[in-house]
Amino acid sequence: MKLFKKLSYLIASLLIVMSVVLSACIKGPPRTEKGVLSIASFEGGYGDSWMQALADAYMRHNPNVPVEVDCNPLIRDEAVTAFRTNVASADIYFIDGLSVGDFCETYGSLADISELYDLTPKVGDQEENILIKDKIRPELIPEMMYGGDWPEYENKYYLAPSPSGPCSLILNIDALNNVFGEGNWSVPRTTDELFAFCDAIVNKKATVNVAGVNYTVYPFIYSGYSLEYWRYLYYPWIAQYTGIDVWNEFVSVKKNGVYDMSAYQPDGKLQAYEKLEKLIKRSNGYCDGTSMNNKFKQSQKYFLQGRACMYVTGDWLEREMENSTEYNSDFKMVKVPITSDLTYKLENQYTSIQTHLLQLSD
Numbered sequence: 001m002k003l004f005k006k007l008s009y010l011i012a013s014l015l016i017v018m019s020v021v022l023s024a025c026i027k028g029p030p031r032t033e034k035g036v037l038s039i040a041s042f043e044g045g046y047g048d049s050w051m052q053a054l055a056d057a058y059m060r061h062n063p064n065v066p067v068e069v070d071c072n073p074l075i076r077d078e079a080v081t082a083f084r085t086n087v088a089s090a091d092i093y094f095i096d097g098l099s100v101g102d103f104c105e106t107y108g109s110l111a112d113i114s115e116l117y118d119l120t121p122k123v124g125d126q127e128e129n130i131l132i133k134d135k136i137r138p139e140l141i142p143e144m145m146y147g148g149d150w151p152e153y154e155n156k157y158y159l160a161p162s163p164s165g166p167c168s169l170i171l172n173i174d175a176l177n178n179v180f181g182e183g184n185w186s187v188p189r190t191t192d193e194l195f196a197f198c199d200a201i202v203n204k205k206a207t208v209n210v211a212g213v214n215y216t217v218y219p220f221i222y223s224g225y226s227l228e229y230w231r232y233l234y235y236p237w238i239a240q241y242t243g244i245d246v247w248n249e250f251v252s253v254k255k256n257g258v259y260d261m262s263a264y265q266p267d268g269k270l271q272a273y274e275k276l277e278k279l280i281k282r283s284n285g286y287c288d289g290t291s292m293n294n295k296f297k298q299s300q301k302y303f304l305q306g307r308a309c310m311y312v313t314g315d316w317l318e319r320e321m322e323n324s325t326e327y328n329s330d331f332k333m334v335k336v337p338i339t340s341d342l343t344y345k346l347e348n349q350y351t352s353i354q355t356h357l358l359q360l361s362d
Contacts, residue, residue, distance in 0.1 A: 035065070037058070037067045039051065040069075041071045042071075043072050044316060045314065045316020051071055055069045075095060076096070078093075079093040079095045083107055083109040100147065103158075104153045112157070112158065113159075113160065117144075144157050145157050145159075147252060147259060165314055166314065167229075169311075169336055170303075170332065171310055171334055172311070174330050175208070175306040175309045179201050179217055190338050191237075191339050193340075195279075198220070215305075216288075218287060218288040219309055219310055220312075221287060221290075221291050221308035221311055222287060222294075223291065223295060223296040229314075232312050233276065234276045237276075238250065241268025287308075288302065299311065300320065301326055304326035
């Protein structure tokens with residue numbers, strides 16, 4: 001069962017209204033030809049066709065403005081350098097992992113694009129009766145704004161959302177069948193079940209032969225160069241520990257609408273990190289020892305070779321590996337296991353309610 005998910009996108013001026021890979025305009029003058037709109041995009045798992053489609057749509061509405069598109073895997077590094085120097089080779093960058101606060105406060109390099117959010121988008125030739133900022137999912141809006149306490153940047157937009165997809169825990173079915181035998185395992189539903197699952201994989205001491213070499217099959221593999229992927233596991237745990245209100249404060253770094261660094265350090269964050277620590281702690285043997293030295297495509301390749309049973313990433317894995325010889329592996333994305341601490345809490349509440357009802361019936 002592959003992950004295949006057809007991506008669709010809605011063009012709204014220069015906004016793609018979906019999820020949270022981030023784009024930004026640079027404040028300083030770009031080294032581009034006058035009168036030409038230059039867009040640079042990191043070419044990752046979603047390819048480059050969506051960016052060219054965006055440019056084509058913009059030119060249909062603005063035929064007198066030529067658009068140049070540059071998509072390649074090195075754009076992320078180029079963009080970071082541009083934001084740190086205020087010297088750019090493009091007007092707009094589409095990358096991921098951008099820190100709005102850092103580039104505003106330290107470098108002052110991001111352009112204020114708030115005016116864009118007050119425009120009305122077009123579908124074909126029809127202008128919609130809604131502002132762009134009201135069309136985007138409300139929970140994404142704070143991610144597009146400055147969230148600190150410097151007055152000159154407050155309540156201003158510096159980023160635009162662009163395509164992304166589901167991110168979660170991915171299981172290698174072939175690897176798990178190699179370890180346990182087909183039909184002899186089940187998907188872990190809680191963190192306790194996940195840790196027990198990892199222990200069982202380690203205890204099996206299974207191996208897989210790749211190009212004549214036997215490799216130990218580990219529960220997990222990850223990329224030391226893409227540690228941020230782990231957040232797709234521990235972010236849901238933080239939300240489960242803290243509840244939705246505290247979670248919203250955590251992601252916005254605000255309390256009662258005011259910037260507050262303590263909002264970024266809720267108690268549930270430590271509890272979630274403790275779960276993550278147990279997974280990646282070297283002495284537990286849950287992760288392939290090569291992980292810290294791997295770039296993401298190396299880890300993806302090893303994962304699909306069956307050298308690990310689980311990997312945390314997004315649905316771009318399929319697109320990035322579709323031309324790989326390992327792509328015939330059977331894998332699927334599953335829901336993040338719920339924290340067992342929460343299940344215990346719910347069970348205790350249920351027991352308490354039962355006891356109370358019994359007392360009332362007496």
